[in-house]
Amino acid sequence: MRSYRIGIDVGGTHTDAVMLDEFYQVIAETKAPTTTDVSKGIYHALKEVVMNANVPLEQINYAMLGTTHCTNAIVERKRLNQIAVIRIGAPATLAIKPLMGVPEDLQEILGKYMYIVEGGHEFDGREIARLDEEEIYRIANNVKGKVDSIAITSVFSPVSNAHEQRTAEILHEVLGDELELSLSSEIGNVGLLERENATILNAAVVNVAKETANGFIDALKQENIDAKVFFGQNDGTLMSVEYTVRYPILTIACGPTNSLRGAAFLTNKSDAVVIDVGGTTTDIGVLSNAFPRQSSLAVEIGGVRTNFRMPDILSVGLGGGTIIQVFEDGSFQIGPDSVGYKLSEKALIFGGDTLTATDVIVALGRANIGDACKVNHLSKDLLQAIYEKMVSMVEEALDKMKTSADPIPVVLVGGGSILLPEVLKGASEVIKPANFGVANAIGSAISQVSGQIEKIFMLDELGREKTMERAKQMAFEEAKIAGGDPGDLVIVDIEDVPLAYLPGNATRIRAKAAGSLKKMS
Template sequence: MANYRIGIDVGGTHTDAVILDANYQVVTETKSPTTEDVSTGIYQAMRKVISHVNIPLEDIRYAMLGTTHCTNAIVERKRLNSVAVIRIGAPATLAVKPLIGVPDDLKDHLGKFVYLVRGGNEFDGREITSLDEDEIYKIAHEVKGLVDSVAITSVFSPVSPKHEERAAEIIKEVLGEEIAVSLSSEIGSVGLLERENATILNAAVVNVAKATADGFVNALNEEGIHAKVFFGQNDGTLMSIDYAVKYPIFTVACGPTNSLRGASYLTGYSDALVIDVGGTTTDIGILVNSFPRESSLSVEIGGARTNFRMPDLVSIGLGGGTIVRIQDNGEIKIGPDSVGYQLPEKGMVFGGDTLTTTDVIVALGKAEIGDPTLVKDLDKELLKKIYAQMVEQVEVAIDKIKTSAEPMPVILVGGGSILLPDQLEGASTVLRPENFGVANAIGAAIAQVSGQIEKVFSLDEMGREKTLQLAKDMAFEEAVKAGADPDQLNIVDIEDVPLAYLPGNATRIRIKAAGNLAEVLDGAGV
């Protein structure tokens, strides 16, 4: 039986879709405008790409979606769950209340039910004080019927998650098994406040993720496609629907990482700098061993400071629909605003009256889009200055993200990458692969499934070798939970950092395992 897969990725301007065959070759590709509600644009792109091919729909076995639903919900403060926030850390953490580093308007949404409970651990795993279970029971009864999601954070839970796990058992006992519970030890790394924020945001977008998943599955079913559905996550790998609904925060920033993975697949390069130019922004990231380099800094999402894993990206307001303005004093201002998906109405080459970056490259003869005669009278010298400024913006961003002065291979992807030349400062070579315009959807479709753990271990207990093996086994287990084939797993990233200030030869170990999707059995759906 043939085995096809659909990959869909939502960008700020376009939603891209591809169908790949069993050998990961592109059968067909399409672009559709991204819609305000996101879902409509996804369904339109899906129907459009299916209409391009003549294959039995039951042969489409997998569907991968990289979506901005959760990011948009946090940024727009819309459709968020009603969350109870429980921090296990009294009396040690009373001085610093939860939701520090969260903007006031988001705090208004998420700070209605906030509790501090006795418990938590020291940095070496010893209890600060025992968990106040009676208080957890009291909180559970208090919030029953008022919240539909609970975020639990305990002091040093990445070292010992026992208090969080026990609190979750009590919450489910009182509120029912179906209540969504987010544990910080499964989401963020060691720093308490940022980890707590990431957990609260995760709890806040569970309903959005569930609605997105259900909507996508139903849309596929309506077309007669009963595929196994996966979501793109922000480390460039996939997760099953159950996993995505439990950890929706991991979908944030999955679009740029899909582009990086797609760029690696299309060129065969495992280490390179990738420039993804869309209609609104240019995202620049670094490939290391075919996966996006992770940011080592805390990351803001919707203004809230968090510390869970995110790709290391530099983003600038330059894309195919970016508006170009000439000031009265002759100064050129490029963006950061864009006409976005309205480019076919507003761009000058399409008969509109807004000068965009696309009009600039068409007028200079660098691309053939729309009607070049509509921009033939523009001042060429001025256009050359604008173009030089566009390229310079990108070259400055390249310098920002590079960690050495050595030139690197650069891969250009995204529909807007036609804006850029075949030579760039800081690049040893510039590659523009076939199907570059839909690299993001290809990245979603070809992605593997991963699992990652990050914990502090005491090497004195079992020794270095056995501890590393235990950590690898835990990462493998996470990958299988997310939908990976247990027989095809590899360790793709490993990092261990000795913590000199902790007793017991403590070491922070972070391991990521990835593998191909577990094979879909005939008739298997979601």
């Protein structure tokens, strides 16, 4: 029996959808405008791609979604959970309160119930103080009925998460198992404040993740599709609905990573720079062994500094809808504002009144879209200068993302990639694959499931070989929880960094397992 899968990716301008068969061949593809209510755009794209594919609905077994819902909720400060924040670290961490440095408007929403209790660990695993369990019980009774999600952060919990686990047990005992808990040891890296911030944001978007998942499942049901649902996460792999609700923060920045994975699949290139040109921005990322290179820097989300894993993506304010301002003295400015999904009504070539990057390439004869007669009056010299500046913006960004001066293969994807030429400085070759316009949706559809752990281990306890094996097993378990097929999982990345400043021959190990989706029963 044949098997099909749907991949959908939500961008700032378009929501792309594809239908693939069991051999990952594209059966149908579509682009729908991203709507203010993101769910409507998803539904329209889903409905259209199902209609265009014209395959038996009962043979559609999987549906994958890369979504911006959680990112938008944080940036727009909307639909966030009522949360409590518990930091385990008194008396050592009383000097700086939770949410320090977070924008005031977000502090007002998320900072209503904040507590610092005694407990936590030193960098070598010794207790700073015993966990004040009585205080945890008191907090649990105090927030009962007032919050629906709690963020728990303990000092050096990546070394020892015992106090976070015990706190979770008490909270579930008092408040019930339905309450959503976010533990920092499962989300961020060692730094306390950034890890705490990431955990708070994770707790804040749980309801958004639930609503998105339920909305997507309902949309599929409306089309009479009974498919297993997965969400894109920001390392270029997938996770189950249950895993998504537990770690919704991992959906942030999944769009660019879907494009990278799609580019790797479409070109069979495992090491390359991928330039994804959309309607609003150009996102540049690096493929390493067919997966996105991870960022080693702290990342800001909605003004909040965090340290959980994120792809290394450089965004440039250039896309198909980028607004070009021309001044009286002949000078011009490219972006950063964009007409976004209103390109088809605002651009000159579509009868609008705004000069966009798309108008520039049409006027120069580099693309055949809309009505070229509407841009014939523009100065070709001026347009050429604008175009050369557009290209140089991308070439400069490409240079920043490379780790050596040597030319490297470049893959162009995204509907806006028509803006760029076939030759770029710093590129050994420029490849624009078939289906380049929906590479992000393809990346969502073909992705594997993964699980990753990053933890500090003491080699003196088990020895190096057994410790590495333990880290791998932990990664396998995470991948299984995320929806991976246990018989198909392999370790795709492992690194260990010795920590000379810690006793016990400590090392930080990051292990990642990936594999196929669990087979449909």
